Amino acid sequence: MLPDAESLIERLLRQLRAHVSSETGMVGIVTGGAWLAERLHRSLGLATPLGRLDISFYRDDFDEAGLHHQVKPSQIPFDVQGRKILLVDDVLYTGRTVRAAMNELFDYGRPAAIELAVLVDRGGRELPIAAQYTGETVAVPPGKILVLDRDDNGALSLHLSDRRRERTTGDARR
Amino acid sequence: MNRNPQLDEKGALQHLLTIEGLPREILTHILDTAASFIGVADREVKKVPLLRGKSVFNLFFEPSTRTRTTFEIAAKRLSADVINLNIATSSQTKGETLLDTVDNLLAMHADMFVVRHAQSGAAHLIARHIGPRGHVINAGDGRHSHPTQGLLDMYTIRHYKRDFSRLSVAIVGDVLHSRVARSLIHALTTLGTPDVRVIGPKTLLPTGVERLGVREFHDLRRGIADCDVVVMLRVQNERMSGALLPSAQEFFKSWGLTAERLALAKPDAIVMHPGPLNRGVEIDSAVADGVQSVILAQVTFGIAVRMAAMSILAGN
Amino acid sequence: MKILIKNGRLIDPASGADERRDVYIAAGKIAAIGTAPAGFSPARTIDAKGLIVCPGLVDLAARLREPGFEYKATLESEMRAAVAGGVTSLACPPDTDPPLDEAGLVEMLTFRARSLNQARVYPVGALTLGLAGERLTEMAVLHDAGCVAFSQADTPVADTQVLWHAMQYASTLDFAVWLRPQDGYLSRDGVAHDGEVAARLGLPGIPAFAETIALSTILQLARACETRLHLCRLSTAEGVAMVRRAKAEGLKVTCDVAAHHVHLSEMDLGYFDSHCHLVPPLRSERDRDALRAGLADGTIDAICSDHAPVDEDAKQIPFGESEPGATALELLLSLALKWAQETKQPLAKALAMVTSRPAAVLGIEAGAIALGRAADIAVFDPEDHVRVTPEFLRSQGKNTPFLGYELPGRVRYTLVNGLVVHES
Numbered sequence: 001m002l003p004d005a006e007s008l009i010e011r012l013l014r015q016l017r018a019h020v021s022s023e024t025g026m027v028g029i030v031t032g033g034a035w036l037a038e039r040l041h042r043s044l045g046l047a048t049p050l051g052r053l054d055i056s057f058y059r060d061d062f063d064e065a066g067l068h069h070q071v072k073p074s075q076i077p078f079d080v081q082g083r084k085i086l087l088v089d090d091v092l093y094t095g096r097t098v099r100a101a102m103n104e105l106f107d108y109g110r111p112a113a114i115e116l117a118v119l120v121d122r123g124g125r126e127l128p129i130a131a132q133y134t135g136e137t138v139a140v141p142p143g144k145i146l147v148l149d150r151d152d153n154g155a156l157s158l159h160l161s162d163r164r165r166e167r168t169t170g171d172a173r174r
Numbered sequence: 175m176n177r178n179p180q181l182d183e184k185g186a187l188q189h190l191l192t193i194e195g196l197p198r199e200i201l202t203h204i205l206d207t208a209a210s211f212i213g214v215a216d217r218e219v220k221k222v223p224l225l226r227g228k229s230v231f232n233l234f235f236e237p238s239t240r241t242r243t244t245f246e247i248a249a250k251r252l253s254a255d256v257i258n259l260n261i262a263t264s265s266q267t268k269g270e271t272l273l274d275t276v277d278n279l280l281a282m283h284a285d286m287f288v289v290r291h292a293q294s295g296a297a298h299l300i301a302r303h304i305g306p307r308g309h310v311i312n313a314g315d316g317r318h319s320h321p322t323q324g325l326l327d328m329y330t331i332r333h334y335k336r337d338f339s340r341l342s343v344a345i346v347g348d349v350l351h352s353r354v355a356r357s358l359i360h361a362l363t364t365l366g367t368p369d370v371r372v373i374g375p376k377t378l379l380p381t382g383v384e385r386l387g388v389r390e391f392h393d394l395r396r397g398i399a400d401c402d403v404v405v406m407l408r409v410q411n412e413r414m415s416g417a418l419l420p421s422a423q424e425f426f427k428s429w430g431l432t433a434e435r436l437a438l439a440k441p442d443a444i445v446m447h448p449g450p451l452n453r454g455v456e457i458d459s460a461v462a463d464g465v466q467s468v469i470l471a472q473v474t475f476g477i478a479v480r481m482a483a484m485s486i487l488a489g490n
Numbered sequence: 491m492k493i494l495i496k497n498g499r500l501i502d503p504a505s506g507a508d509e510r511r512d513v514y515i516a517a518g519k520i521a522a523i524g525t526a527p528a529g530f531s532p533a534r535t536i537d538a539k540g541l542i543v544c545p546g547l548v549d550l551a552a553r554l555r556e557p558g559f560e561y562k563a564t565l566e567s568e569m570r571a572a573v574a575g576g577v578t579s580l581a582c583p584p585d586t587d588p589p590l591d592e593a594g595l596v597e598m599l600t601f602r603a604r605s606l607n608q609a610r611v612y613p614v615g616a617l618t619l620g621l622a623g624e625r626l627t628e629m630a631v632l633h634d635a636g637c638v639a640f641s642q643a644d645t646p647v648a649d650t651q652v653l654w655h656a657m658q659y660a661s662t663l664d665f666a667v668w669l670r671p672q673d674g675y676l677s678r679d680g681v682a683h684d685g686e687v688a689a690r691l692g693l694p695g696i697p698a699f700a701e702t703i704a705l706s707t708i709l710q711l712a713r714a715c716e717t718r719l720h721l722c723r724l725s726t727a728e729g730v731a732m733v734r735r736a737k738a739e740g741l742k743v744t745c746d747v748a749a750h751h752v753h754l755s756e757m758d759l760g761y762f763d764s765h766c767h768l769v770p771p772l773r774s775e776r777d778r779d780a781l782r783a784g785l786a787d788g789t790i791d792a793i794c795s796d797h798a799p800v801d802e803d804a805k806q807i808p809f810g811e812s813e814p815g816a817t818a819l820e821l822l823l824s825l826a827l828k829w830a831q832e833t834k835q836p837l838a839k840a841l842a843m844v845t846s847r848p849a850a851v852l853g854i855e856a857g858a859i860a861l862g863r864a865a866d867i868a869v870f871d872p873e874d875h876v877r878v879t880p881e882f883l884r885s886q887g888k889n890t891p892f893l894g895y896e897l898p899g900r901v902r903y904t905l906v907n908g909l910v911v912h913e914s
Contacts, residue, residue, distance in 0.1 A: 019342070054210065057222035066186075066489025067224075070203070071210040081218070109220035179761055194690070273806055293808035295762030302761075302804075316810065324862030356692055380689035381697070433888040 002010035005148065005156040006120050007034070008135030013043050015133045016117060024049035025083045025111075030072050032090030035126050035156060036119055038086060050172075051076040059098035077088065092118040092146040095129035123145055134143040154162035179301055182293060186490040189310040190483050192319035193360040201364055205329050207482035208475070213479070214251060224485050225254035228285040232298075233275075235291040235315075241313055241423040243324075243471070245288045248480035252488075254286075273297065280443045286488060294318035294353075301354060309487040311480075312351050317351050318464045322483055323448055324357030325474040328365060330468055331403055333475065334444050338362065339452065342369040343400050345388075345441070346429060347456050348378040348405035355407055356386075363387045373397035377418040378409075394429050401439040406431050406456045414455070422455045436466065436482045444468045452470045491533050492516045492525075493908065496788060498538025498869060502545060503842035504858035506847075507667050515865040516906035519733050523861065534910070538869050541902055546578025546609075546866035548848040548857045549755040549896035550674070550794035551722065552745050552819055554611070555886075556602065557595065558587025558657070563799040563886035566818065567598075569608040571885035573912040575820035576868030576901040577795075579849070579856045584616040585643035591627045600636045608911050610866075612852060614641045614668060617656050623647035627655055629665055638852055641668035644769050648674045654711050661670035666853070670710050670722040671729065671772060681810045685770040685811060687756040693810060696771050698726040705729050706748055709736050712743060714858065720851055723796060725770035729778030734789045742907035744851045745789070747816055748796035749783050749825035764805045764812035765891045768796075781906035782833055785843060792848035795822040799887020817887035822896035823868070824876060831898060837872070865908035874900035 020026075025048050027035025041050040054072045087101055104116060112130050118132035122140045138144050145161045178195045179416055182188040182301050187200055205258055214220055230249040237260060243274050261275065262470045276287070287299030288310040289297045301310040314320040336343055349355040349372045363386075372383055373391040391397030398404060416421045436445065445457075445467045455457045462469060493515040500523070505866040514522040514530055530805050532789050533646055536814040552572065570813030572580055582599070584590035590599070596613050603611035619625045622645075629640055640660055647653040662665045677696040684695025705721070709732065724730055724747050756777045759766045766772055784790040798815025805812050814889040818825070822844055830840035835871040849857025856866055879894045880888040904912035 056210070057214075057224045062224055062489055067207065067485050069207050073210040073213050075213070103223070107221065110220045124320055248720070271807060273804060291808065295810070296808040298762045299806070300810055311823045314809075315692075317694075353692060356690070381684045382686045382689050385686045386690065432835060 002158045002160070003120070003136050003138065005158045007121060009156065011037055012038065012117060012119065012133055012135045016040065016044060020044055020046060020086060021113075023084065024048060024086050025051060025078050025080065026086045026088060027101070027105065028051055028078065028085070029089045029097060033044035033088050035148065035150050036090050037088040037155070040117070042078070043124045047079040051078065053101050053104055055097060055100040055104055059171050060096055060100065074104065075109050080105060080111050082112050084109070085111045087112045087114055087116045090119050091118070091146050092116070092121045092129075092131050092134070093172050095127035099127055103117045117146065120146060178286065179298060182306065182408045183433075184309055190321050190487060191297050191301055191310065191311065191312045193321050193324045193357050194319070196364065198364050198366075201325065201328065201361065202475060204479065204482045205332060207327075207476040207486060211251075211478040211481040212475070214347055215449055215474075219443065221251050221253050223253045225249065225252035225488055228254045228483070228488060230256050230286045230288060231279050231282060231284045232256065232288045233279070233290070234258070234260050235289075235296070236314070237255045238290055240312070241290060244476050245311075245313060247478055248477050248484060249362060251477070252484055253483055264363055268330065272299065276300050278391050280304065280307060281372050286311065290314045293318055293486075301458055305380070311483060311487065314353055316353065318355050318356060320353040322356050322476070322480050323354050324361040325483065326447075326479040327358050327405065327446060328361045328474055329475045329479050330446060331444075333471070334468060335402055338365040338367045338425065341403060342371070342401045343403040343405065344371045344373055344401040345405045345407065346373045346397070346431065348379050348409045348413060349383060349407065350373055350378045351410065351413065352407050358405060359386050359388055371397050371401070375419065383391060392433060395438055398439050401443055403446065404431065404436065404439055408448060408450065409456050410454060420471060422452070429455070430456055430458060431461050433464065436461055442473075444465055446472060449473070472486050491908065492521075492530065493537045493545055493910070494530070494532035495538050495867070495869065496535060496569065497696070498541050499843055500859065501838050502544045502859045503838050503886060504545070504674050504846040505860065508836075508838055513859065513867070515890055515905070515908045518865055520859060520861055520863050520865050524857070527709060536579070536869065536903055540873070541871050542837075543859070543867060543869050544869050545845040545857045545859050546842070546904060546906065547576045547822060547844045548739050548854075549577045549580040549797070549819065549822060549844070550792055550851060551583055552580040552749070552797040552847045553575070553585065553815075554582050554597075555799060556586065556599065562801050565602050566800065566888040567884065568605065569606050570817045571817070571883070572609040573904040573906065574884050574901065574914070576823050576870060576904050577819055578866035578868070578904065579612065579852070579905045580819075581612045581638065581852060583614050583643040584641055585645070586623065589616045589621045589643075590614070590632075590637070590726070591619050591621070593631050596632060596637055607906070607909070609906060610856070612636070612638045612854065614639045617642050617645065618652065621645045623649055623652055624660055624668060629660060630663055633663070633665060635728035638669045638854070639666040639804065642670070644670060646670075646672050646674040650707060654715070655713040656718040657711050661715045661862070666669065666718040666720055666738050668722055670721040670770070671701050671705035671708055671724075672696075673700045673704045674898075676703065681771070682759060683773040683905070684754045685756055685774050687759050691759065691762065692835065698728060698773065698777070701726045701770065701853040702728045702732060705732050709741065709743070715743060716742070719743045722771065723748050723751070723770055724775060724781065725773050725791065727777045728837070730780050730784040730789055734784070737789065744791040746792040746794045746851070747785065747790050747849070749793050749822055750776065750794060750796065750816060750891060751781055752785065752829050753825060753857045758901070759893055762809040762892065764807070764809050764892065765816060765889055767809055767812050767814045768807065768816060769814045781871055782829065785829065786835055791823070791851055793826050793843045794848065795819050797885070799885050800889045802888065816890045817883060818890060819885060820883055821878065821890065821892060821897060823870060823901060824899045827899045828897055862869055865905055867903075867905040868901055870899050870901045870905040874898055876900050
């Protein structure tokens, strides 16, 4: 039984409130992380505009996976240099996505610190990466993928899938 | 032989040789990807690590500092290693053939070739030879094709006009010798542009150009009327004093773009040019530098489009 | 040596014969047809059951590449290719290096060819020295050396006054002049038909009127000079129409078409296939259809191979820089048969286009199976086919647009002068 995403968001918000300021630069990782970041950013009422990263150009599996899907431009509408960054993703798994996101962030400037907030930690790390803020730790059967979905009203929910979700809607490979 | 030599057996882009025959989705995919690369130039580090460890060979059998530089910048912003080879015909006259040269470079573990050659079909020849062993991007072959130029023109038009389905585009000048024009025509028709016109003297329009899906005009004023986009082609100097054209001045008199003639197009029409400009021959300085000119934007977009093409090929 | 070819279907277009007849050969000649001569005991009997027995093919244009271009092909390789294709007589154009413009060269070529004991070689002499279109060759001397006609091969005479005088002079001595109609200026730099495909691929074009303008000039000169004229390699619909009118008018003119042009068009260039880089260029499908119709109605007298072996390096370069030409000696029969099949023409008519009618153009005693004539014979299986691969081709040139094609007919035996020179 998967946890309810909306209650996990509440839980995350409670953890984050004490630790963010108007100076915090929040960055969501496309696609699920960006949805989550939008919700957190709004609820926390952060003054600094929300950033978005599409880590396609930084993935370590480019040689196998190629660049098939539609890439969304990364947007960091604030100065990264010397700022505290809160990186947001939906599911923390191997840690490779977070590694790619941090690499990309550093190409915008040298942040003072980076913290990581995730809705779900499903374990299975392949890199020494940990989240400072976690909605819940969940055990997922091997071979299954945990994905975040957003319905037409903007409500978020978690479910299990057999295949990796493309990080976008338009898949050029078909 | 009749399979599109640009696509692999799964229909993915293996080489980028010509716009002709490419499905609309591939063109759109390249343009969309290019949009993501635009922002890279504004960052502290103007590089992404996508092609790290890959070797891109700029194989220029015909000198062109300008085009070579844009490919070089694009490859470097993707973190590739770039090797520039300007092969004036020296090694070729020593008996080494074009394909010998390519074999040598393949032995040096080249991943991608950016090829410019004075002969139409040279990039196809190389791509056919290499097959799945590497990627070829045609950076201009004779009069035939210059696909990344065609794509950057599409990017530019889409940026300013959003939608191709209601556009009138005029292409003016030496269409006969122009690989830019051929790429542009194929790209525009593939993306659904309903009205593409070519304008020029009969000496500079190919026989049967209308079979490419364009309308032929000889009078600039009539051809340009109510257009959304005006693309001026470069007229090479050597064409302007022989049997094709009497002189540069005479060309300008009938087909040069002046502010007064541009006024016949739509008020928000944009003016494009693949460069380098021949001021006072095909285009008046006032127009080239005017508010409707997007010539410098084309150059900026060109880098992003070439980054997109390279990264999509390298990933296939 | 006495040979009997029995049980075959004999097709002799010259006499109109098409029936099951045995052919008796003795002393290099046809000794009898149908009934054995008294006391005939063959040293060899060829069972031609299910096969067609026809005159050895006569090819109006086959480049043997000697002298001068031995790296492309040699007399040995190309003569083997000829007989493998059932070709027993062939005319070779003068575009050797040096060109066939002096008697010594012609004598050497015919001597070399004769010593190989394969197909008969009929040199076509150069019309002008070095094919340069300036000074006339010693045509009478060249004729004595063995030249059957005079030609410029693929190099047009730019100076029409020189052409006029050359045709006058040849006419005086009743020598035939063979010309490929193409205006040198209009075709300058061109590598493909100036049409849809060249426009698309960005290849410099050769307009159709490069042929018809030259043709008009040549026909008017032939009329004025009363020259025996043979037109080589027609490629355009309008060209065929002009020849049709000239023949109707009574002009002494014949013409041929290259086998490639009967089947291919500009569309076959695909993505710059240099095997389709030919002279004249492959033209539109409309032109191709007109050439087929011209063969059917007799306007065109012959299909020739226009055999031009090219080394692979000269084709593995960009289309515009590649050397034009294709190897075709071994495909001539099959391509003629393919034309007949596709246009529903009688088999005998296709064979006439590669036997009796080109023999008549050449003015030689060949292209017929008749009593007392030299026994130059091809025996082929009309039901079998050949797959065109580099291994299949005996010619040193492996360059053909038909690579990979399956073509009808397979030559089983070729006889020259009553000797079996090829069998498979």
